[in-house]
Amino acid sequence: MEKKTYPLGSVYRLLEPGPVVLVTTSRRGRANIMTMSWHTMIEFDPPLVGCVISNRNYTFDILNETGECVINIPTVALAEKVVGCGNSSGREVDKFEKFGFTPVAASYIKAPLIDECYASLECKLVDGAMVDKYNLFILEVVKVWIDPAQQHPQTIHHQGEGKFMVAGETIQLPSGMK
């Protein structure tokens, strides 16, 4: 997929709608993928993102140790693989291999981008003070890749227990809201 860079100041447009994302990490040359829905924008520019990752997840320790991850945004075409990643652990399987995702080298960090996702955000852990109490990681997005061909990506939004809302139409309203 031919990706272009995306302005950091516009990252909120990708995450604010609340899509399910795939978080990639890498440790000692072994990459992993985790499905995540608990995230929020915290600052516009430089973009800060708050992510809640359970300390029971394999990704928790890797992110703590490496301080790096990629937030990849999939569309509905990848829904089954997204659920598959959520139902398995990197402790037992290589998810890139099992689900046929294509790792692509990132620019600033060691964790790979997922080529099949329409957008990928390279992130660095900038504040781990809330990790012990809330499993809350504060990440700074340092580089973004996006497929410019997808103007209306059908992101998926988890409603619990395997139910996902698929992004519908986009409406435009007169707004001063950033």
Next chain:
Amino acid sequence: MEKKTYPLGSVYRLLEPGPVVLVTTSRRGRANIMTMSWHTMIEFDPPLVGCVISNRNYTFDILNETGECVINIPTVALAEKVVGCGNSSGREVDKFEKFGFTPVAASYIKAPLIDECYASLECKLVDGAMVDKYNLFILEVVKVWIDPAQQHPQTIHHQGEGKFMVAGETIQLPSGMK
């Protein structure tokens, strides 16, 4: 609108998809409404929600002072009013009056529910330690009201600059994900 109570352990199903919400607060008998999109679930049960509210917003001071708010979830039918709330400040206008929202008394807090929203979450501020650094409020949801008639609420999801994605179809996949 005839609302029923909703189990606290299922609150994540309402917020995880990332809808735009209307935050109501009240101080000295005067209620206000703020449009917000920067929120994430932090814990399932008791449900904890992290909300980022700019210190430039009128609601910021009220929430800090009262430690209470209601997170109301609107549908696309209210989109214009939601944007109107986002484009005006409670410092100048009474938003309930200006936009014709109906305040309903909450059970555990002084801030009112918005009757026109399909769901309302009564919240108490339980941790303000991240407010100074990130404008991040940790809220505990103590009571939830929902319209049981709306099985597929068309929530709206902000994409920036007045663009909103409207919730589309729901798909079900075999998942062990909570």
